Amino acid sequence: MKIIVCVKQVPDTSGKVAVKPDGTLDRASMLTIINPDDLNAVEAALKLKDETGCEVVVVTMGPPPAERMLRELIAMGADRGVLISGREFGGSDTFATSQIIAAGIQHMGLDKDDIVMCGRQAIDGDTAQVGPQIAEKLNLPQITYAGDIEVKGDGTVIVKRMLEDGFMNIKMKTPCLITCIKELNTPRYMSTYGIFGCYEKTVDVFDYNTLKDEPLIDPNTIGLQGSPTNILISFTPPLKGAGRILEGDDKERATELAHILEKKHVI
Amino acid sequence: MGIENYDSSKIEQFKDVWVFCEQRQGVLQPTCFELISEARRLADELGCKLYALLLGDDVADGCKELAGYGADGVILCESPLLKNYTTDGYTKVIVDVVKQMKPEVVLFGATYIGRDLGPRCAARLHTGLCADCTHLDVEVPVYQHFLEGASTLAPERIAGTDHAMVMGQQHDVSHDLKMTRPAFGGHLMATIICPRFRPAMATVRPGVMKKAPFDQAKADAAEIIRPEFSLTEADFETEILAVEKAAKKLVDLIGADYIVSVGRGIAKDIEGGIKLGQELADELGGVLGGSRVTVDSGWLSPDHQVGQTGKTVHPKVYIALGISGAIQHKAGMQDSEYIVAVNINPSAPMFEIADIGIVGDLFKVTPLLIEQVRAIKAAK
Incomplete structure (x- = not known):
């Protein structure tokens, strides 16, 4: 059994977001982090490794520096990494991205008891689409928003699938895909042992040439040309003018605020 | 019915706007009515009909209500296998019905269910999907008027949004659904189009679109279509063991004033x-x-x-x-x-x-x- 975890390197939105004058993101000036929900998917996989001794492979699509993130995940406990990287893959929307990652997973091979895991969504695009679309392209069943995962020994998993107002318990055959939410677990830290060993483990690079014979890879299904959606325009919303700062002592200010709320019919 | 020859790039074959209407335990979710109300405007701008797409088991009672908020009709798919939401079952049926009837636009609520279902359907139908939209337009002047208030773009850049470069060619966007969504936590907005494929699909953020007043005459005039679809237990690789409501009452932040x-x-x-x-x-x-x-x-x-x-x-x-x-x-x-x-x-x-x-x-x-x-x- 192996768990393939799909991860993404994203700009850190808890810091300042830098936007270039043309309305696109100034990625170069922002710190990158591992997408937070993806860490929960990695932790879920590592827990299964602790229990069953299965292999954990971390996969990302991105530029060559993303290898560093894969090394960090190996230092957490993953066994190896795969970096899908190539100019031909650039400009992909979620449809084309999932096509390429699915091809990468096919290239690795998926056994009967394997599981693909993803984070719920990435904080740069917030689409939550790539996970389900990988599942579709690999013809796998999926469960999104997993709040609990239990692997049975009989080729099935039982997943608690969260909803806004409750949850479902669902039994699913493997191989399958699961997307994980942060309530699922608390990700572990890298271990000292892991940090020392992480450069001895393998990170394979899959470029266009590696994947070009996979049935999913076609110029019409990858990159800009393979993306059904186009960006018409991107823009920044107008800054809302800062409001009024109340003056006076605490009592005066609390009284003024209460009267403002009264005028707005809140009270 | 033309399913074998289905080709999502033959965009001239597609018409009408559909809204996937989510029910849980037979209860229509509030996003249905918001989406129907907003989609009415889009259908009018496109000059086509608006249909609610309702899947479930014994849910026909909801049809009039959906029509009352603006739908011309309801595409109703009923089966005991559709009682609860499943990715397998709902994707299969929606894809079947889309291939038969070829809508131009399909909208979903960006709920935990819509965001599971939308990507799966879009991938199988080979078309584009825009996630978690907060604004939708068709007509270019209406869209540009929206940009004037919602962006810091210079007037000449707004004027240039009547076309886009698509596959190296000038593309007139006047018939494309313009799907606007926040990215990077709202610091950046983007308008997405799906110019080469149909249906254009979007999930729409709950609570953003305004619900229209209920119109009894429209409700009474609802056209109900029951399309053919095939769904058997062999189509499922998942099995629902339990559906539970949250034990303690969750905080309703989204509906709070x-x-x-x-x-x-x-x-x-x-x-x-x-x-x-x-x-x-x-x-x-x-x-x-x-x-x-x-x-x-x-x-x-x-x-x-x-x-x-x-x-x-x-x-x-x-x-x-x-x-x-x-x-x-x-x-x-x-x-x-x-x-x-x-x-x-x-x-x-x-x-x-x-x-x-x-x-x-x-x-x-x-x-x-x-x-x-x-x-x-x-x-x-």
Whole structure:
């Protein structure tokens, strides 16, 4: 059994977001982090490794520096990494991205008891689409928003699938895909042992040439040309003018605020 | 019915707008009515009909209600196998029916179910999907008018949005659905089009679109279409063992008119800070929210979280107590109608978007505010 975890390197939105004058993101000036929900998917996989001794492979699509993130995940406990990287893959929307990652997973091979895991969504695009679309392209069943995962020994998993107002318990055959939410677990830290060993483990690079014979890879299904959606325009919303700062002592200010709320019919 | 020859790139074969209407335990979800109301305008702009797409078991009673909010008809797919939502079953049926009837636009609510189903359908149908949209348009002048208010773009750039470069060629966007959505926590907005394939698909953020008034005449005139589809137990690789409602009543942040949220500022007295926030919320008839740190630290349960990784809220008044205003938090509340910030740090980013700010200690200001609110209520 192996768990393939799909991860993404994203700009850190808890810091300042830098936007270039043309309305696109100034990625170069922002710190990158591992997408937070993806860490929960990695932790879920590592827990299964602790229990069953299965292999954990971390996969990302991105530029060559993303290898560093894969090394960090190996230092957490993953066994190896795969970096899908190539100019031909650039400009992909979620449809084309999932096509390429699915091809990468096919290239690795998926056994009967394997599981693909993803984070719920990435904080740069917030689409939550790539996970389900990988599942579709690999013809796998999926469960999104997993709040609990239990692997049975009989080729099935039982997943608690969260909803806004409750949850479902669902039994699913493997191989399958699961997307994980942060309530699922608390990700572990890298271990000292892991940090020392992480450069001895393998990170394979899959470029266009590696994947070009996979049935999913076609110029019409990858990159800009393979993306059904186009960006018409991107823009920044107008800054809302800062409001009024109340003056006076605490009592005066609390009284003024209460009267403002009264005028707005809140009270 | 032409399923074998289905080709999503033959865009001239597609017409009509569909809204996937989500039901849970037979109850239509509020997003259905918001989406139907908004989609009415899109269908009018495209000059086509609007259909609600309803899947379930014995759910025909909902058809009139959906029509009353603006749908010309309901495409109704009933089967015991569709009683509860499943990715397998719903994707299969929707893809079957889309291939038969070829709608031009399909909208889903961006709920936990819509965001599971939409990507799966779009991938199988080979078309584009835009996630979590907050604004939709068809007609170019209407869209450009929206940009004038919602963007900082120069007039000449707005004027240039009547076309796009698609596969190296000028493409006229006048018949494309323009799907606008926030990215990077609302710091950046993007309008997405799906120019080469149909249907154009979008999931739409709950609570953003306005529900239209109910029209009884329209409800009575509903056309009901029951398309053919095939679905058997062999189509399922999943099995639902249980469907449970949350044991304790979850906080309804999305539907709340007034929200009082607490943040890191309560750290020196967590219990006291939460109690103050809850008391103020109770006095105002609102609910208590929290920033990411309050949930990550276990001070509040996850259903309280406002922000990019929590809920997106649009209350009439949002009161932020001791919340600095990180981008990921602002992403979830910056569209509130009126924002009040109380923070001890005068340079907290929350003051940049607040209508009213108090630079002060929430533990001193909030009790006084509660007292004043009570006094005003007592005087009425």
